[in-house]
Amino acid sequence: MQFRLEKRPEPSRLMLYGTPVAAVVLTMFIGAIIFSLIGYDGIGAVREIFFTPLTNAFKWQDLGVKAAPLIIIGVGLSIAYRANVWNIGAEGQYIMGGLAAPWGALASHGAGGWWTLPAMMIAGVAGGAAYAAIPALLRTRLNVNEILTSLMLTYASVQLIYYLVRAPWKDPMGMGFPQTRRFASEALLPNIIPGTIVHAGVPIAIIVALVAWFIMTRSVFGYQMRVVGAAPHAARYGGFSENKTIWLALLVSGGLAGLAGMLEVAGPFQRMVPGFPTNYGFTAIIVAFLGRLNPLGVIFAGIVMAITFVGGEIAQTTIGLSNSATGVFQAMMLFFLLAGDILVRYRVRRVTPQVEARA
Amino acid sequence: MPNRLELSGITKQFPGVLANDNVSFAVKPGEIHALLGENGAGKSTLVKMIYGIMQPDSGEIRWNGEPVVVPNPKAARRLGIGMVFQHFSLFEALTVLENIALGMDAKIPSRELEARIREVMQTYGLALDPHRTVATLSVGERQRIEIVRALLLNPQLLIMDEPTSVLTPQEVEQLFTVLRQLASEGCSILYISHKLHEIKALCDTATILRGGKLVDTCDPKEETSRSMAEKMIGTGLKDIVKPAGRSFGEPKLVVNRLLTHRTGHFDVPVTDVSFTVRAGEILGIAGVAGNGQNALLDALSGEIRSEDREAITIDGKAIGHMDTTERRRHGLCAVPEERNGHAAVADFSLSDNSVLTARDRLGMVVMGLINSGAARTYTGKVIADFAVKALGPAATAGSLSGGNLQKYIMGREILQKPTVLVVSQPTWGVDAGAAAAIHQALVDLAAAGSAIVVISQDLDELRTLSDTLAVINMGRLSESRPVAEFSVDEIGLLMGGVHGAEAAA
Numbered sequence: 001m002q003f004r005l006e007k008r009p010e011p012s013r014l015m016l017y018g019t020p021v022a023a024v025v026l027t028m029f030i031g032a033i034i035f036s037l038i039g040y041d042g043i044g045a046v047r048e049i050f051f052t053p054l055t056n057a058f059k060w061q062d063l064g065v066k067a068a069p070l071i072i073i074g075v076g077l078s079i080a081y082r083a084n085v086w087n088i089g090a091e092g093q094y095i096m097g098g099l100a101a102p103w104g105a106l107a108s109h110g111a112g113g114w115w116t117l118p119a120m121m122i123a124g125v126a127g128g129a130a131y132a133a134i135p136a137l138l139r140t141r142l143n144v145n146e147i148l149t150s151l152m153l154t155y156a157s158v159q160l161i162y163y164l165v166r167a168p169w170k171d172p173m174g175m176g177f178p179q180t181r182r183f184a185s186e187a188l189l190p191n192i193i194p195g196t197i198v199h200a201g202v203p204i205a206i207i208v209a210l211v212a213w214f215i216m217t218r219s220v221f222g223y224q225m226r227v228v229g230a231a232p233h234a235a236r237y238g239g240f241s242e243n244k245t246i247w248l249a250l251l252v253s254g255g256l257a258g259l260a261g262m263l264e265v266a267g268p269f270q271r272m273v274p275g276f277p278t279n280y281g282f283t284a285i286i287v288a289f290l291g292r293l294n295p296l297g298v299i300f301a302g303i304v305m306a307i308t309f310v311g312g313e314i315a316q317t318t319i320g321l322s323n324s325a326t327g328v329f330q331a332m333m334l335f336f337l338l339a340g341d342i343l344v345r346y347r348v349r350r351v352t353p354q355v356e357a358r359a
Numbered sequence: 360m361p362n363r364l365e366l367s368g369i370t371k372q373f374p375g376v377l378a379n380d381n382v383s384f385a386v387k388p389g390e391i392h393a394l395l396g397e398n399g400a401g402k403s404t405l406v407k408m409i410y411g412i413m414q415p416d417s418g419e420i421r422w423n424g425e426p427v428v429v430p431n432p433k434a435a436r437r438l439g440i441g442m443v444f445q446h447f448s449l450f451e452a453l454t455v456l457e458n459i460a461l462g463m464d465a466k467i468p469s470r471e472l473e474a475r476i477r478e479v480m481q482t483y484g485l486a487l488d489p490h491r492t493v494a495t496l497s498v499g500e501r502q503r504i505e506i507v508r509a510l511l512l513n514p515q516l517l518i519m520d521e522p523t524s525v526l527t528p529q530e531v532e533q534l535f536t537v538l539r540q541l542a543s544e545g546c547s548i549l550y551i552s553h554k555l556h557e558i559k560a561l562c563d564t565a566t567i568l569r570g571g572k573l574v575d576t577c578d579p580k581e582e583t584s585r586s587m588a589e590k591m592i593g594t595g596l597k598d599i600v601k602p603a604g605r606s607f608g609e610p611k612l613v614v615n616r617l618l619t620h621r622t623g624h625f626d627v628p629v630t631d632v633s634f635t636v637r638a639g640e641i642l643g644i645a646g647v648a649g650n651g652q653n654a655l656l657d658a659l660s661g662e663i664r665s666e667d668r669e670a671i672t673i674d675g676k677a678i679g680h681m682d683t684t685e686r687r688r689h690g691l692c693a694v695p696e697e698r699n700g701h702a703a704v705a706d707f708s709l710s711d712n713s714v715l716t717a718r719d720r721l722g723m724v725v726m727g728l729i730n731s732g733a734a735r736t737y738t739g740k741v742i743a744d745f746a747v748k749a750l751g752p753a754a755t756a757g758s759l760s761g762g763n764l765q766k767y768i769m770g771r772e773i774l775q776k777p778t779v780l781v782v783s784q785p786t787w788g789v790d791a792g793a794a795a796a797i798h799q800a801l802v803d804l805a806a807a808g809s810a811i812v813v814i815s816q817d818l819d820e821l822r823t824l825s826d827t828l829a830v831i832n833m834g835r836l837s838e839s840r841p842v843a844e845f846s847v848d849e850i851g852l853l854m855g856g857v858h859g860a861e862a863a864a
Contacts, residue, residue, distance in 0.1 A: 218728050223714060231704040236662050237695060238715040239684030 005346040012344065019340035020290050020297070024050075024304060027332045035325070044319050049311030049329060061196040062310045063303060065268060068205040069094070069260040069280045071302035074287035075212045075295045076256030082216070082293050083225040084232070085249035089135065089150025090257040091281025093128035095157040097258025098265040099164065100127025102180060102272050105187035106169060112186040120187060120262055128258015129251045131157065136250040140243040146250065158277055165272055179273040189267040201263035206299065208256065213295040225249060257281055283309075286334045305330065361424030363388045363516055363547040364409065369418035371404050378404040379415070380571045386516065386564075391538060391548045393558040393579060396568035397591055397790035399760060402551050405568070406518055409549070410442050411435040423515075433464055441509030442518040447501050451494040458493060459508050479510045483537045497855075498647055499530035506537065516547045523557060524816065527647055528851035535561050553591070553791075554819075555584035569593055592791045599798050599823060607826070608638030609674075611810035612691070612779040617670045617679075619654045619663050627651040629658060632836045634829060636779070636810035641801065642839060643825030644814045647854050651834035652783060652814050653696070659781045659812070660693030661686040673779055688719055690778030694768055696787060696814075698761065702768045705757030709749060710738045712756050713771055720775045737774070745770035746796065762793040769797050773804050780804060783814040798824055818850060830854055 028046045036042030053059045073090050080087045087093075101120040105112070134153060138144040162178070171181040189199040216222035228235040228245040236242065260280065265272055287305050291297030312326030362385040371379040379401045386392045396402045407413045409420065411429035419426055422438055429435050435442075449458050456473055463472070476489050485503045493501060502522065509517055519538070523531045538548055538561065550562055558565055558579045565579045567590045575590050613635050619628040629651045636642045646652055657663040658671075661683035665671065670679035673689050681689070695701045703712045713734045718724050723733045738752035747767045749759055756764055765786070772780060785801065786794035801824065805811050814831075815821050821828060822842060829839035830853035837853050 218731075220718070220724055220727055220729060223711070223729060227704055227707070227715065230706050231700045233697075233701045234704045234715060237660065237683060237693075237701055239661075239682055239687070241682075 004349050005342070006349045007346055008344075015340075015344045017292070019344055020292065020301070020337060023290070023333055023336035023340055026336045027329055030336075031329050031332060034328075035321070040321060041319055045315055045321055045325065048315040048318055048321075049308055049326070051311075052314050053307045053310040056314075059310050059314070061193070061198050063306045064198050064202045066309045067302040067306035068201040069264055070284050070287045070305050071205040071299055072201075072208050072260040072263070073253075073257045073281055073284035074291060074298040074302055075209050076253035077284055077288040078291060078293040078295060078298050079212060079216065079222075079225055080249040080253035081288055082229045083245050083249040084229040085246050085253075086147045087132065087135070087150050087250055087253045088147050088285065089132070089152075089154045089281070090253060090284055091277060091279060092150065092154030092157040093131045093254040093257035094261040094264075094281040095154070095161060095277055096131040097124035097128035097261030098269075098272065098276055099157075099160065099261075100124055100130075100258065101262035101265055102169075102183065102187075105183045105266070106180060112184055114186070116184075116186045117189070117266065120266055121259065124258045124262025125255040126258065128261060129255035131258070132250040132254020133247075136247045139250075140246055146246070150250075154281070161272065161276055162274055165274055169272065171271075180271045182271045183266065187266060188270055189263060197268070199263070199267040201260075201267050204259075204263065205302070208259075209295045209299050216295060221248070257284075283330060286330055286337075289334060289337055304333075308333075360388060362386060362421070363390070363423060364549075365421040365424075366405075366409075367419050367421070369405065369408065369415045369420070371401075371408065371413065372416050373404075377571050379408075381418070382568070382571075382573045383418075384566045384573060384576055386547045386549060388515070388547055389542050389545045390564060391542050391550055391562045393562035393565035394549055394551045394568065395553065395555075395558065395565050395587060395591055397553065397792075399570075399762075399790070400568040400591070401571040402568055403520070404571075406442070406520065406549070406551060409435070410440060410518060436464060436512055436514075439513070439515035440518065441512055441514035441516070443502065443505045443509055443520065443522060445521040445524065447505055449493050449501055449504060452492065454490050454492055455487060455496075455504050456489040458504060459489075459511070462508050463511070475511060476507055479507055483510065483540060484533075485537065498649060499526050499533075502526070502534070510541075514546060516549060517541065518549045518551070520551045521553075522550075523552065523554060527854040528818070528847055529855055531557065555579075555587050558587070559584065567591055588791060599795065599802055601802050605639060605806070605826070607640045608808065610635045611638050611674060612636045612812070613672045614659070615670055615672070616667070617655075617658055617665060619658050619665075627654060627834050629654045629831075629834045629836070632831075632834075634836060634839050636812055636827075638808045638810055639805050640827060641805050641811045641813060641825045643821035643828045643842065644812065644831055644836070645818060645821050645828060645850055645854055646814075646816065646831035648816055650831050650854075652816075652831060654834065655831065655836075656693060656695055656781060656783045656814060659691070660695070661691075684719060687716065687775075687777075692716065692772040692775055692777035692780050694772055694780075694782040694785065696783040698764050698768060699757070703756040703764060706755060708753050708755055709742070709759075709767060710734045710752040712767075713738045713741070713752075717771060717775055738771075741767055741770035741774055744774065745800070762789040765789050766793050766797060769800060773800050776804075776807070777809060779810045779812070781812040781814070784816065785813060786815075786817070786820060794820075818847065 028050055032042040032046045035045045053063055073094060077087060077090055101124040103123065105120055131153060135146040135149040138149050139146045165178045165180060169180045171179055189201060192198055192200055192203065224240045224245055227238060228240055228242060232242060269276060283305055287298055287301045290304065291301035308326050308329050312323060315321040315325065316323055365385040367383045369379050369382045382405060394402050408415050411431045411434050420429065427438065459476060460469060460472055473489050480487055485507060487500060487503050522534060526534065542548055552558055562579050564576060566576045567574045569591060579587065615633050617632045618630050621628045627650055632655065634642065658665065661681055664682060665679035668677040668680040672678065673691055676689060678686050678689055699705050714723055714729055717737060721737055723730050735752045742749055745766045748763045759767065769785060785797050801811055813821065813824055825842045827839045828842040828845055830837040830850060832854060
């Protein structure tokens, strides 16, 4: 017996939107089995990781705070991926946004005002976009694959943090810790719900997603991204330059990653520390795909990913699951999603071997 | 003597369409049998089942009187069935010999294979140097590789799928000589085509399919081209109405020493192309595929921009340096040869596909936002005016059949009322009914005062449609002259360029 993939005449709408849900459910199912097999309480792990963050109201604020950067970066990536521009280095652009913002905050320490936060935001976006401009330049001028360059630049940016917090930006009063001083209050994101850790980045994430959705569905810019991704040749015929699109896609996704970096450093971190890179930029790749490269879908996908992060922390304390378990669950989700996507476009047919020809 | 091949009650169902419905016919030894039908009539499906690429749902295939199952092409070749596909599968960077060696089921030492190739070529008068690189060969010569490859297996049945669509008239004549010789030696030939005069000249029997059903089996020599065409499409054929005594107005499109640069390794750029098209005139550009037609279309549409602004002018305005969007604003619309992925995006709705080329000329963009209502209305008009069979503006381009998609694309450009319209292969793979509609629309657009350039490999199309004709060969364009002044032979020689002259000698 043989199996063969056969292209469907038209991909099923229901399956297209059902796949992410199916991927999440399968992840729970297979995850429970795997962790049981290696000697943990598998069902408990799934319960702690996927359900406790939802049932425990104290954890909701964590969800919002974790989801916000994932959504902002995920929205940017979903725009770039639509145009078939594979920016894998959002983590690096997130870091550069996070470094560009405190640069101003530290320089103006104590001399800032109402304009400090907006200025930091602009600096964050510019930092991320500028860092994404390097792969854009290399791709459009020298035809260097942006997957490699953007990914490799991430590691360079991590080293830049280490350098800055150990030498020029090091807090003189920090008792030798490699970190910057805490930002002045005007350079810190305001809390929007008193008594919680929910900062202004959370509503900003939702606004970014809604604006991006509107632009992607209604504007010529969104059309350009979609048509270049779907049919580059047709895009050229329609008058859209491929190079311009690569630039736009990288600048937008880099800029949004930079914005997320700024919101993180001015929000939860309040200073730059070597532990600033938290893989949001990589996890957002999963968020973008789980959200079907649709900014509205990214909101939900960002929340699902935030659940696994928060749940992973819970499981760490309650059932002693390693922190890497979160990564295993997230990777499984992406794997099942991509596998499911094949089945949306193709179906598996069983082919019985034929009788040999008789002449 | 039993029939070489006999099909009885062959039925093949695809999701949503019955591709072959109870088809039965027989091919005698040494017979040249035509399989006629429009696109989508089920010819390809039927042939794929004979060659083992697909399996029939029901029905029986008999080979020399014995019922057989053909599980795959390898088994078909073992039975003695050879096939020459419409699209060749050749590696351009390899030699003729290497290409043939790669396609053989059995491993044969290169020296022995070369000897056999030379023998086959000698027997059938197929001139070809086994050590030439495929990239340097004309389309006709490439086809000869495929024929030699099939003949090396001493087939008893040779299937030819639309073999002449890319050949010059002289190359067609040579091919027919080979096929007739094969038939006289007892090899049966199943000849798929929709070119009726060829079938009349070559074939002994014709089986006509329509909508997956067998309509008629007839003797093409006793039929007229028109009667066979009507059987193919099922209704009477409409003639193109061309107003008599047309006169041309001012020059609209003037191309002066246009050239493009080579981009890929094997593509053909255009050199020093000059022509003028006047208001109301249809200029036909004939030529064998791969002689610079794609570069010419891209250079005219603006996908390739010229360094010389004066190389292309519309109404006296230099546009050579402009991109496609600017050129469209100045009244130049273009339709490339490839429908899917070039002229249209398969995954997009028709409405979104209208935005692709009509957004500026028809005001579909307001402050960077797309007015989807305007796009929908325009798409609806295209669908209605050009009788496009689609569920509506929201249907995806990929859900349309080739002919309907082409009607939509032509309609999308024509209804923009361009000053100059450049189209490549406007009826490639389109059924006769749709082709007639597209031809009429082009003639009407010209009558309304537009200048039209039609790039095509179909000489019949160009001779009925064009007022003036020029021939492109190896990126160079001949002088354009009134179409009536050309004889078919002369066009053929121009199309063949040096290649054709050598081969004819």
